[in-house]
Amino acid sequence: MYNLEQLRMFVESAELGSFSACARKLGKVQSAISQGIANLEIDLNLQLFDRSTRKPSLTPEGKQLFAYAEAVLRQTEELNTAVQAVGRGDEAIIRLALDNALFVPTLGPILQEFGDAFPATAIEIIYIPSTDVINLIKKQRADLGLMFSDLSFKQDVQLGFIGHVPFHAVCNPAHPLAKIDSVNVVDLIPHRQLVLRGEIATDFDQVAKISAEIWWANSFHAIEEMVKQGIGWAYMPCHLVEEAIKNKELIQLPLSFDHKPWSLSVDLIRAKNQRMGHAQGWLYGKLTHLLE
Amino acid sequence: MYNLEQLRMFVESAELGSFSACARKLGKVQSAISQGIANLEIDLNLQLFDRSTRKPSLTPEGKQLFAYAEAVLRQTEELNTAVQAVGRGDEAIIRLALDNALFVPTLGPILQEFGDAFPATAIEIIYIPSTDVINLIKKQRADLGLMFSDLSFKQDVQLGFIGHVPFHAVCNPAHPLAKIDSVNVVDLIPHRQLVLRGEIATDFDQVAKISAEIWWANSFHAIEEMVKQGIGWAYMPCHLVEEAIKNKELIQLPLSFDHKPWSLSVDLIRAKNQRMGHAQGWLYGKLTHLLE
DNA sequence: TATACATATCACCAATACTGATGGTTATTA
DNA sequence: TAATAACCATCAGTATTGGTGATATGTATA
Numbered sequence: 281m282y283n284l285e286q287l288r289m290f291v292e293s294a295e296l297g298s299f300s301a302c303a304r305k306l307g308k309v310q311s312a313i314s315q316g317i318a319n320l321e322i323d324l325n326l327q328l329f330d331r332s333t334r335k336p337s338l339t340p341e342g343k344q345l346f347a348y349a350e351a352v353l354r355q356t357e358e359l360n361t362a363v364q365a366v367g368r369g370d371e372a373i374i375r376l377a378l379d380n381a382l383f384v385p386t387l388g389p390i391l392q393e394f395g396d397a398f399p400a401t402a403i404e405i406i407y408i409p410s411t412d413v414i415n416l417i418k419k420q421r422a423d424l425g426l427m428f429s430d431l432s433f434k435q436d437v438q439l440g441f442i443g444h445v446p447f448h449a450v451c452n453p454a455h456p457l458a459k460i461d462s463v464n465v466v467d468l469i470p471h472r473q474l475v476l477r478g479e480i481a482t483d484f485d486q487v488a489k490i491s492a493e494i495w496w497a498n499s500f501h502a503i504e505e506m507v508k509q510g511i512g513w514a515y516m517p518c519h520l521v522e523e524a525i526k527n528k529e530l531i532q533l534p535l536s537f538d539h540k541p542w543s544l545s546v547d548l549i550r551a552k553n554q555r556m557g558h559a560q561g562w563l564y565g566k567l568t569h570l571l572e
Numbered sequence: 573m574y575n576l577e578q579l580r581m582f583v584e585s586a587e588l589g590s591f592s593a594c595a596r597k598l599g600k601v602q603s604a605i606s607q608g609i610a611n612l613e614i615d616l617n618l619q620l621f622d623r624s625t626r627k628p629s630l631t632p633e634g635k636q637l638f639a640y641a642e643a644v645l646r647q648t649e650e651l652n653t654a655v656q657a658v659g660r661g662d663e664a665i666i667r668l669a670l671d672n673a674l675f676v677p678t679l680g681p682i683l684q685e686f687g688d689a690f691p692a693t694a695i696e697i698i699y700i701p702s703t704d705v706i707n708l709i710k711k712q713r714a715d716l717g718l719m720f721s722d723l724s725f726k727q728d729v730q731l732g733f734i735g736h737v738p739f740h741a742v743c744n745p746a747h748p749l750a751k752i753d754s755v756n757v758v759d760l761i762p763h764r765q766l767v768l769r770g771e772i773a774t775d776f777d778q779v780a781k782i783s784a785e786i787w788w789a790n791s792f793h794a795i796e797e798m799v800k801q802g803i804g805w806a807y808m809p810c811h812l813v814e815e816a817i818k819n820k821e822l823i824q825l826p827l828s829f830d831h832k833p834w835s836l837s838v839d840l841i842r843a844k845n846q847r848m849g850h851a852q853g854w855l856y857g858k859l860t861h862l863l864e
Numbered sequence: 865t866a867t868a869c870a871t872a873t874c875a876c877c878a879a880t881a882c883t884g885a886t887g888g889t890t891a892t893t894a
Numbered sequence: 895t896a897a898t899a900a901c902c903a904t905c906a907g908t909a910t911t912g913g914t915g916a917t918a919t920g921t922a923t924a
């Protein structure tokens with residue numbers, strides 16, 4: 281049966297077009313390559329190289345198999361980098377809890393980069409209402425969390441402000457509020473408002489309450505759907521509704537009392553007194569600058 | 573450096589939860605496995621198994637690396653099946669020339685099945701107007717071809733009837749013809765017709781000519797676009813326009829003289845006096861039943 | 865406590881992979 | 895054309911590796 285070293289000889293020799301060059305590259309003598317490939321050919325019962333010319337070149341059979349042999353070696357490279365990663369103690373998984381409103385466009389590239397830097401570490405994204413993030417961290421069911429700042433009890437977790445997420449007030453184009461040129465607070469009060477709330481009620485739920493009648497939902501996607509169906513108006517993260525506003529599915533309310541977009545502070549949190557591994561430390565650092 | 577045999581020991585032992593069982597499966601003695609894995613652990617500078625219990629189980633590090641090791645072995649399996657295929661002389665590539673009108677829904681599954689049966693053989697689909705297929709085969713630039721039957725000169729190729737492709741006459745919903753309840757030939761004559769034609773003019777180009785004014789295009793996709801823009805009416809393969817008819821983008825003309833869909837015969841062709849390999853033979857057989 | 869079944873270790877043996885020398889072949893250069 | 899340099903195949907000898915079988919030890923099960 282063939283072995284990895286023979287596959288290496290096969291691929292290198294094919295790429296370099298020379299057994300001697302391959303030998304130099306792999307740190308062996310020429311005859312070792314010559315024999316190694318001859319043995320591989322015996323094992324596979326196929327001729328891989330055409331030696332009739334000066335430079336050995338792949339036979340048609342060799343060409344067909346080259347990509348497969350290369351694929352095996354690529355997999356061993358993957359294994360090697362994973363071994364490196366595990367060797368320096370990279371975590372097996374990092375669980376990141378966040379509200380889908382906080383899945384900002386800049387997060388994607390960070391996760392991409394993370395995957396390259398920590399091939400042996402998996403990422404689990406846990407989508408939950410912002411208000412429940414802190415609880416997941418407390419219960420050690422998540423390692424890092426992103427949440428809208430909350431003034432309530434914050435024992436057992438370490439949290440740091442990382443920036444603001446701007447919000448627009450939005451409604452359906454057919455909604456009565458859409459017809460007002462400049463909306464003030466009094467205008468808003470009689471119309472039903474949709475507000476985010478998770479399992480746990482916190483003071484955050486209260487922050488944005490303006491209207492008299494409030495309906496709740498536990499995700500911004502749900503709120504968006506409700507607003508689109510004219511059920512009420514809501515504050516929504518700008519990056520979630522930009523597209524819909526452009527497509528005229530939603531109207532951004534021109535608030536007379538809000539000259540720049542209203543925004544919420546965001547905290548990055550993790551369990552207190554818990555050591556972070558390499559991967560978590562890296563990700564923590566990157567997330568610190570998520571909203572810049 | 574580790575080798576494939578050690579990876580096999582790693583994966584098998586982990587799956588079986590036993591070095592002895594692994595030894596039996598791999599046809600070695602227990603001590604070989606014990607040493608093999610110990611050496612692997614030395615090479616990787618990591619402990620893969622926890623031997624403190626009765627059944628050896630993977631350490632966290634072992635768990636992280638397991639999938640990678642398995643992936644390497646899976647790649648060797650791929651290599652092995654490719655070696656088998658190349659060993660029995662499977663072709664490196666098969667070039668199938670056809671008109672996009674003949675990319676019928678049943679072709680997809682056949683190609684899928686082909687990929688499984690002949691892993692070392694690549695498929696090249698050459699999309700050209702039906703009338704040019706025969707030429708590609710003659711010039712040996714394709715191995716198999718599908719084309720609408722053509723009564724012209726057919727030297728050097730072997731061709732066989734395999735079935736019919738039904739056509740609908742279609743036009744844009746805003747087209748004058750769309751307003752007629754039952755369209756007869758005389759109604760069609762004054763309206764511009766769009767007909768397929770390739771590089772080579774053949775008698776096929778003439779077959780479907782009905783209207784006085786004819787415009788040409790070299791693909792049904794182009795014709796479809798032209799019909800959608802109201803440039804004329806055309807005969808189109810049913811399977812290409814079903815969707816558009818359903819979406820009211822096209823109207824199927826109710827032809828008084830065509831009570832069942834007009835259809836064209838299709839031939840499967842290949843070069844005469846040329847030996848077919850396994851893969852080509854298999855595909856040839858399957859394509860014979862393509863339109864059943 | 866006895867049994868059955870694991871794993872680790874060790875000395876020994878067999879298979880293999882590598883080395884270095886040799887000879888033949890093919891381009892390149894004088 | 896002759897000399898040179900670079901390449902590959904082959905082979906005998908050696909070093910390395912991997913496998914064997916025996917033994918000691920450990921751990922569940924009855």
